[in-house]
Amino acid sequence: MEHAGVSPGDYKDLMLFLATAGIVVPLFQRLKISPTLGFLAAGVALGPFGLGALAGTVPWLAYFTVSKPAEVAQLAELGVAFLLFTIGLELSWERLRLMRRMVFGLGALQMVLCAGALGLAAFALRLPPAAAVAIGAGLALSSTAVALPVMGEHHRLHRPAGRAAFSVLLFQDLAVAPILVTLTLLGRRGIKSFTPDLLLAFAPAVAGVIALLVVGRLVLRPMLRSVARAKSEELFVAACLLVVIGSGLVSALTGLSMALGAFIAGLLLAETEYRRAVEAMIDPFRGLLLGVFFFSVGMHIDLGFIWREPLLVAAAFLAMIVAKTLLLAPLCRLYGVPWAATVETSLLLAPGGEFAFIGIGLAVQVGLVAGDVAAGVLAVVSLTMGVLPFIALFARRAGHRFEKAVPSSPVFTVLPPDDHAKRVLVVGHGRVGQLVCDLLEKHDIAYIAADRDTALVERWRTLGRPLYYGDAANPLFLKRCGIDEALGVIVTLDTAAVDDVVKAVRARRPDVMIVARAHDAQHARHLYTLRVTDTVPETIEASLQLAESALVGLGVPMGLVIASIHERREAVRHELQAAAGSTSSITERIRQARHDRPSRP
Numbered sequence: 001m002e003h004a005g006v007s008p009g010d011y012k013d014l015m016l017f018l019a020t021a022g023i024v025v026p027l028f029q030r031l032k033i034s035p036t037l038g039f040l041a042a043g044v045a046l047g048p049f050g051l052g053a054l055a056g057t058v059p060w061l062a063y064f065t066v067s068k069p070a071e072v073a074q075l076a077e078l079g080v081a082f083l084l085f086t087i088g089l090e091l092s093w094e095r096l097r098l099m100r101r102m103v104f105g106l107g108a109l110q111m112v113l114c115a116g117a118l119g120l121a122a123f124a125l126r127l128p129p130a131a132a133v134a135i136g137a138g139l140a141l142s143s144t145a146v147a148l149p150v151m152g153e154h155h156r157l158h159r160p161a162g163r164a165a166f167s168v169l170l171f172q173d174l175a176v177a178p179i180l181v182t183l184t185l186l187g188r189r190g191i192k193s194f195t196p197d198l199l200l201a202f203a204p205a206v207a208g209v210i211a212l213l214v215v216g217r218l219v220l221r222p223m224l225r226s227v228a229r230a231k232s233e234e235l236f237v238a239a240c241l242l243v244v245i246g247s248g249l250v251s252a253l254t255g256l257s258m259a260l261g262a263f264i265a266g267l268l269l270a271e272t273e274y275r276r277a278v279e280a281m282i283d284p285f286r287g288l289l290l291g292v293f294f295f296s297v298g299m300h301i302d303l304g305f306i307w308r309e310p311l312l313v314a315a316a317f318l319a320m321i322v323a324k325t326l327l328l329a330p331l332c333r334l335y336g337v338p339w340a341a342t343v344e345t346s347l348l349l350a351p352g353g354e355f356a357f358i359g360i361g362l363a364v365q366v367g368l369v370a371g372d373v374a375a376g377v378l379a380v381v382s383l384t385m386g387v388l389p390f391i392a393l394f395a396r397r398a399g400h401r402f403e404k405a406v407p408s409s410p411v412f413t414v415l416p417p418d419d420h421a422k423r424v425l426v427v428g429h430g431r432v433g434q435l436v437c438d439l440l441e442k443h444d445i446a447y448i449a450a451d452r453d454t455a456l457v458e459r460w461r462t463l464g465r466p467l468y469y470g471d472a473a474n475p476l477f478l479k480r481c482g483i484d485e486a487l488g489v490i491v492t493l494d495t496a497a498v499d500d501v502v503k504a505v506r507a508r509r510p511d512v513m514i515v516a517r518a519h520d521a522q523h524a525r526h527l528y529t530l531r532v533t534d535t536v537p538e539t540i541e542a543s544l545q546l547a548e549s550a551l552v553g554l555g556v557p558m559g560l561v562i563a564s565i566h567e568r569r570e571a572v573r574h575e576l577q578a579a580a581g582s583t584s585s586i587t588e589r590i591r592q593a594r595h596d597r598p599s600r601p
Contacts, residue, residue: 013066016046021291036149039291040386043298050303069299073357076296079289080145080354081248081262084173086286087148087166088266089279099167106164106335107171110349113327114140121319127373130186134363135377137179139320143353143385144169144259145293150392151348159471160341160452161399164332165348173260176355180362187366208254212247212261216268224274240281243269293354300357301382305375316380321391324350338452340399347395351388352381416448416468416481423447425481427472427501428492429456429465432517436490437465448481473500478508488513488533502530524576540572 024038044050052065066072119136123129147165148157156162220243227239244262251261269278306313325346332342360377363369369377384391424440426433429451440447448466451457457469470477472491483489489505489512491498498516505514514532518524524537544565551561 012063013068013072016064016066017072017292017295020046020295021288025291035291036146036294037389039294040298043295044301044303044386045298047299047301049299049301053304066299069296072292072299073296075289076293077258078245078248079286079291079293081258082244082282082286082289083145083148084259084263085244085247085266086279086282088263088268089270089275089282099163099170102164102167102335103171106331107168109331110168110328111140111172111175113331114324117323117327118320121323128368130368131363131370131373133186134183134360134368135373137183138356138359138363138377139352139381140324141172141176141353141355141359142169142324142349143351143388144173145290145354146297146351146385146388147348147392149290150389154392154396156344156396160338161344161348161395164335164337164341164345168328168345168349170263172353172355173263176260176359179359183359183363183368184366187363187368204254208251208261209264211254212250212264213268216247216265220265220268221272221274224269224272224278228274228277236277237281240278241285243278244282297354297382297385300378301386302375302379305379306383309376312376313380313383316376317383320352320380320384321347321350338454344395344399347398348388348392351384351391353385356381416450416470420482420485421446422485422487423482425450425472425478425483425486425489426492427451427489428494428517429453429460429467430492430494432494433490433492434460436492445487450477450481473497473504475504475508478504483508483512486512488515490514491516491532493517494519498527499530502527502532506531521572521576525579528577528579534573535576537572537576544569 020039020042024042025035028035028038046052046065048066048069050065051061052067055062055065115136117136118139119132122135123132127135147169151157151162151165157166224236224239227235243265247261247265248258249261251264252258269275328349329342329346332345333339337345357378360369360374364371364374424445424447426436426440426447426449429437429449433449433451437447437449448468450468450470450472452469452471454469457467460467468481470481472478472481483505486509489501491501491514493501494517502514502516505512510531513534515534515536516527516532518527518535518537520539521537524535524540527535547568548561548565551564552558
């Protein structure tokens with residue numbers, strides 16, 4: 001019987017990458033340098049444009065270079081999918097809804113303006129209109145797979161720059177499918193004007209998203225519940241991998257990117273009780289596959305082209321960085337992003353992205369862009385991605401310096417009093433926060449308030465209110481506000497930042513009273529899982545007030561109405577606490593903790 005032997009060459013690239021990871025990660029961690037740079041450098045050195053280019057004349061180098069770059073790039077795409085899946089786990093539909101203005105406003109404007117400007121530049125260089133459209137759209141995209149991990153390493157994702165950058169990157173990921181469909185139609189049919197076929201071409205992508213949402217909501221929770229009951233860690237790992245890869249493949253089959261499908265799956269799982277367990281299982285695979293991705297990006301940096309055309313590459317590199325930075329900066333300011341975060345975000349998103357390889361590669365396949373032109377464009381994109389960690393470092397420092405240079409307004413320079421007095425901290429000074437502060441003043445309760453709206457802070461400080469500019473999710477700012485001595489914290493924000501504030505407060509003061517504003521019952525249950533003392537769901541409170549007015553208008557005595565409304569409010573509170581996993585009153589446990597807490601010296 002003929003035996004099909006195993007060819008060592010089939011596994012050479014995999015073994016080469018694993019050996020690289022075993023050297024790069026410990027070495028760069030010891031040097032306190034991001035391993036991302038190590039994988040990029042290894043990809044350049046071991047790729048077809050590095051030592052691989054010499055393998056023809058020095059045969060033994062073939063054992064130490066990548067021989068099948070396309071297979072490595074295909075595996076690297078999974079790294080981007082795993083990254084977007086974990087990002088989806090950190091979000092929720094509620095947080096995404098609150099971000100819609102930034103995603104579909106700032107993100108859409110950035111995409112349109114950058115694609116238009118870069119496309120016009122390509123057209124000015126005498127490229128055909130279709131090629132200019134393809135290159136403009138490809139260069140307008142930024143790197144999700146490099147930018148987000150770099151920001152995550154420095155804990156910048158929940159800062160203003162991180163939120164703005166993520167909003168733009170998310171819209172770009174959503175725009176990948178329409179871009180690919182449009183390029184395919186332009187290449188195959190030479191369409192010069194709008195036809196119904198253009199609209200119908202997007203139908204599979206829309207159907208794919210709907211299918212992922214519907215099937216995901218119906219299947220994911222029961223499937224994970226069944227797997228969890230088996231109490232098999234191996235089976236749970238397999239189920240997690242199935243969710244990520246399966247959702248990515250379904251998305252890819254409908255014309256979307258694998259990353260977008262994985263992101264939707266992450267969003268769906270973020271609403272379940274299995275979120276943290278899935279995150280723990282997926283994290284090792286994400287780190288390794290992202291290493292493959294950075295390795296693949298390094299392989300695409302054509303050192304020969306850069307050596308032959310250094311001035312052209314340098315000019316294109318600078319033009320791309322400057323153009324995208326200058327176009328995005330005013331848009332960030334238009335959407336209220338602080339100056340320092342605007343500088344950081346604009347520089348961070350200026351380099352090219354991984355989806356440029358997919359888009360421009362498709363444009364070459366359908367005959368829109370010549371091969372030599374695409375090679376030059378992708379060499380510039382690869383180079384910008386390769387230096388992105390350095391750009392991110394420069395962006396952070398530039399943002400810090402700009403923050404120190406710009407604040408001429410006293411709003412930024414006035415710090416909360418460092419007198420260790422016992423006060424209530426009110427986070428957020430919008431319409432709700434203003435009313436809370438009014439009532440605290442009426443009852444002679446000492447407090448200070450914090451907000452990030454500079455105009456609002458400046459206006460109310462002139463009226464004598466103890467309102468300070470700052471981010472209450474920052475532990476240093478909380479300490480300056482006297483969180484260690486605070487009598488309580490009242491969070492009146494109506495954005496996703498309420499979670500970050502509650503987590504930061506609880507990390508510093510496990511015993512302090514926290515009352516937080518919630519949008520609805522689901523949000524309130526979530527806040528109770530974060531161990532708030534109490535929460536006020538706006539939708540429920542509005543219903544109770546409506547019922548109170550109606551009962552009084554119908555002639556029910558005021559005393560009975562107040563008693564029944566109070567009883568109903570308490571019942572709702574206990575229901576929400578029980579749904580959040582509370583077996584006893586959270587308020588009572590907090591009070592007991594405060595009672596048992598030793599007094600401060």
